[in-house]
Amino acid sequence: MTRAATAAASTEEVARLAGVGIATVFRHFPTKANLLTAVLARRFDRLRARAEELFEAADPGPAFVGFFTEVVADAATKIAIGEALLDAGGDEEGEAEQAANGLRRAIGALLRRAQEAGAIRSDVELPEVYALLVGTSRAAAHKHLDDEVRNRMLEVVFDGLAPR
Amino acid sequence: MTRAATAAASTEEVARLAGVGIATVFRHFPTKANLLTAVLARRFDRLRARAEELFEAADPGPAFVGFFTEVVADAATKIAIGEALLDAGGDEEGEAEQAANGLRRAIGALLRRAQEAGAIRSDVELPEVYALLVGTSRAAAHKHLDDEVRNRMLEVVFDGLAPR
Amino acid sequence: MTRAATAAASTEEVARLAGVGIATVFRHFPTKANLLTAVLARRFDRLRARAEELFEAADPGPAFVGFFTEVVADAATKIAIGEALLDAGGDEEGEAEQAANGLRRAIGALLRRAQEAGAIRSDVELPEVYALLVGTSRAAAHKHLDDEVRNRMLEVVFDGLAPR
Amino acid sequence: MTRAATAAASTEEVARLAGVGIATVFRHFPTKANLLTAVLARRFDRLRARAEELFEAADPGPAFVGFFTEVVADAATKIAIGEALLDAGGDEEGEAEQAANGLRRAIGALLRRAQEAGAIRSDVELPEVYALLVGTSRAAAHKHLDDEVRNRMLEVVFDGLAPR
DNA sequence: CATGAATGAGGTTTCATTCAT
DNA sequence: AATGAATGAAACCTCATTCAT
Numbered sequence: 205m206t207r208a209a210t211a212a213a214s215t216e217e218v219a220r221l222a223g224v225g226i227a228t229v230f231r232h233f234p235t236k237a238n239l240l241t242a243v244l245a246r247r248f249d250r251l252r253a254r255a256e257e258l259f260e261a262a263d264p265g266p267a268f269v270g271f272f273t274e275v276v277a278d279a280a281t282k283i284a285i286g287e288a289l290l291d292a293g294g295d296e297e298g299e300a301e302q303a304a305n306g307l308r309r310a311i312g313a314l315l316r317r318a319q320e321a322g323a324i325r326s327d328v329e330l331p332e333v334y335a336l337l338v339g340t341s342r343a344a345a346h347k348h349l350d351d352e353v354r355n356r357m358l359e360v361v362f363d364g365l366a367p368r
Numbered sequence: 369m370t371r372a373a374t375a376a377a378s379t380e381e382v383a384r385l386a387g388v389g390i391a392t393v394f395r396h397f398p399t400k401a402n403l404l405t406a407v408l409a410r411r412f413d414r415l416r417a418r419a420e421e422l423f424e425a426a427d428p429g430p431a432f433v434g435f436f437t438e439v440v441a442d443a444a445t446k447i448a449i450g451e452a453l454l455d456a457g458g459d460e461e462g463e464a465e466q467a468a469n470g471l472r473r474a475i476g477a478l479l480r481r482a483q484e485a486g487a488i489r490s491d492v493e494l495p496e497v498y499a500l501l502v503g504t505s506r507a508a509a510h511k512h513l514d515d516e517v518r519n520r521m522l523e524v525v526f527d528g529l530a531p532r
Numbered sequence: 533m534t535r536a537a538t539a540a541a542s543t544e545e546v547a548r549l550a551g552v553g554i555a556t557v558f559r560h561f562p563t564k565a566n567l568l569t570a571v572l573a574r575r576f577d578r579l580r581a582r583a584e585e586l587f588e589a590a591d592p593g594p595a596f597v598g599f600f601t602e603v604v605a606d607a608a609t610k611i612a613i614g615e616a617l618l619d620a621g622g623d624e625e626g627e628a629e630q631a632a633n634g635l636r637r638a639i640g641a642l643l644r645r646a647q648e649a650g651a652i653r654s655d656v657e658l659p660e661v662y663a664l665l666v667g668t669s670r671a672a673a674h675k676h677l678d679d680e681v682r683n684r685m686l687e688v689v690f691d692g693l694a695p696r
Numbered sequence: 697m698t699r700a701a702t703a704a705a706s707t708e709e710v711a712r713l714a715g716v717g718i719a720t721v722f723r724h725f726p727t728k729a730n731l732l733t734a735v736l737a738r739r740f741d742r743l744r745a746r747a748e749e750l751f752e753a754a755d756p757g758p759a760f761v762g763f764f765t766e767v768v769a770d771a772a773t774k775i776a777i778g779e780a781l782l783d784a785g786g787d788e789e790g791e792a793e794q795a796a797n798g799l800r801r802a803i804g805a806l807l808r809r810a811q812e813a814g815a816i817r818s819d820v821e822l823p824e825v826y827a828l829l830v831g832t833s834r835a836a837a838h839k840h841l842d843d844e845v846r847n848r849m850l851e852v853v854f855d856g857l858a859p860r
Numbered sequence: 861c862a863t864g865a866a867t868g869a870g871g872t873t874t875c876a877t878t879c880a881t
Numbered sequence: 882a883a884t885g886a887a888t889g890a891a892a893c894c895t896c897a898t899t900c901a902t
Contacts (some may be wrong), residue, residue: 214871225888227874232886236872331513332520339507339521343499356496357503364528378896389863391899400897542875553884555878564876659841660848667835667849671827684824685831692856706892717867722894724865 241300248303255310265323279341325367405464412467419474429487443505489531569628576631583638593651607669733792740795747802757815771833
């Protein structure tokens with residue numbers, strides 16, 4: 205695994221927080237990379253589930269905007285999610301990559317539906333929207349970014365995404 | 369020092385790249401944190417110098433937009449800059465914090481001038497603009513984000529920043 | 533227990549191969565050393581049984597030579613036997629030591645009978661014969677030692693053991 | 697590296713015996729396998745030097761027999777040498793393999809010269825002689841094998857190697 | 861003053877052994 | 882009585898930092 209992907213917490217600390225011995229962690233996740241992968245995959249899956257749930261919503265525009273806002277707000281509390289999103293969408297075959305691609309597809313569906321409903325300008329595509337989601341999530345993890353500023357940041361983005 | 373502060377490169381590698389012995393690095397920067405701090409401070413100072421240079425530009429709107437674009441493009445090649453911007457602007461007293469605050473003030477000046485020139489909507493403030501700069505820089509560092517997508521992402525942001 | 537006593541296979545693997553749970557292994561052999569001991573004792577006992585069987589053979593010379601050859605051939609396939617023989621014959625009181633001593637005595641009987649029959653020179657004694665058995669067994673376990681070479685090696689030894 | 701090849705001593709112990717810190721060992725030998733390799737290569741080289749020295753000896757028969765005896769006696773004190781010889785002579789490209797092959801060639805030269813001098817029977821070849829050297833060395837490492845028995849074991853082998 | 865070898869603390873991983881079911 | 886999850890000691894290895902030259 206690349207060193208850069210190493211999560212801040214040592215496995216020993218993970219074990220202590222979980223209230224188990226360190227070897228127990230390794231029984232379940234034979235490798236540190238496995239542990240990270242599993243954590244990420246679970247988060248991605250949860251976000252995808254939320255996206256799919258909102259796909260059924262009556263009003264596509266607020267559904268998209270609401271999902272975007274939720275993800276960024278989540279990233280503000282759980283720092284790691286922003287970093288995790290960064291690595292999403294590769295062509296690789298790992299568990300985390302698959303989960304990330306699933307999430308990406310679900311977001312794409314939300315986006316298209318909002319565009320068809322005329323809530324989002326029709327000339328933007330998933331890649332840049334995903335990049336904006338990633339970026340604002342990362343920014344939200346900034347320790348000096350309070351809720352109010354975060355919302356104003358998102359308003360700018362949503363204005364940019366609104367039909368001309 | 370905490371392990372979290374460890375930058376991707378080991379000090380030994382840094383020394384080798386710099387063409388000096390490892391002990392020499394430690395003579396100049398007694399601590400790895402010191403080294404990182406110095407690197408960051410220099411980058412911040414350079415960006416600030418660029419911002420101040422553009423402050424004199426004839427056309428405030430393009431000056432602001434150009435600076436923003438340059439920083440994000442730079443972050444695409446030098447990954448660390450995005451991460452560095454994340455930590456900028458604290459109240460702390462370190463060398464890096466001071467440099468970051470200097471950069472922030474210079475960006476604030478660029479922004480105000482662009483707003484006065486009517487190129488940027490007048491109801492946004494520095495904190496959210498800075499957050500957008502940080503976020504898009506981070507997103508640009510994503511390995512799967514090519515130049516075209518990056519530009520489309522920025523267009524959305526600039527549209528959001530344009531006067532209504 | 534000392535790490536040196538660790539046999540190549542982990543206890544977990546042993547349990548899996550045996551088709552039982554790991555805790556069951558420890559119920560029968562409270563310690564890894566106990567397990568190894570039991571395995572060795574069984575091997576030694578089997579070899580002793582074979583030696584005693586050959587003791588009844590009509591022709592003492594071929595009986596001795598045949599047994600020697602069999603053991604070495606066996607060591608070629610089951611690597612551990614060579615290593616096991618190494619530890620045989622101590623004064624200690626363990627199960628394995630007793631089995632090893634039993635084997636040694638049986639080999640001694642085979643040897644004496646072959647000497648009385650005039651098939652083996654009368655001035656060699658058990659210790660050096662046993663050492664030769666141990667050594668050639670270990671050599672046979674060598675991964676680059678094919679059957680032909682093994683047989684030529686044994687011929688040299690048997691020539692050396694032949695009456696002058 | 698295979699687990700079987702793992703030397704009994706932990707790197708920490710090696711470091712303590714050498715009177716240095718553990719990281720120092722790893723600076724010189726980046727891997728445990730490297731360390732073992734280096735130790736083996738040195739031993740092989742020393743033995744080869746001794747073999748080449750004896751190649752110049754006036755009397756080829758005693759030279760060969762003497763070398764064989766020396767190696768086995770050495771293995772009696774330095775246990776690891778016997779185990780080391782076991783792995784000698786592969787086709788692999790490592791440092792240790794090359795040293796082992798060099799040793800093997802030197803022994804082959806000693807052997808041929810002794811055969812030409814009529815001191816060793818002419819129908820034995822290097823592989824079985826090498827196997828006998830390996831085996832007797834291993835046997836000599838046995839903790840219950842005293843000098844006298846070792847010498848009687850060697851006499852049997854040398855008798856087997858004598859011209860008919 | 862610059863260098864590279866030395867250091868020990870800390871990280872990941874394995875394995876014999878114990879406990880709850 | 883049998884199972885498999887849990888455990889901690891110990892192994893290998895890395896890296897920021899210090900010391901002798």
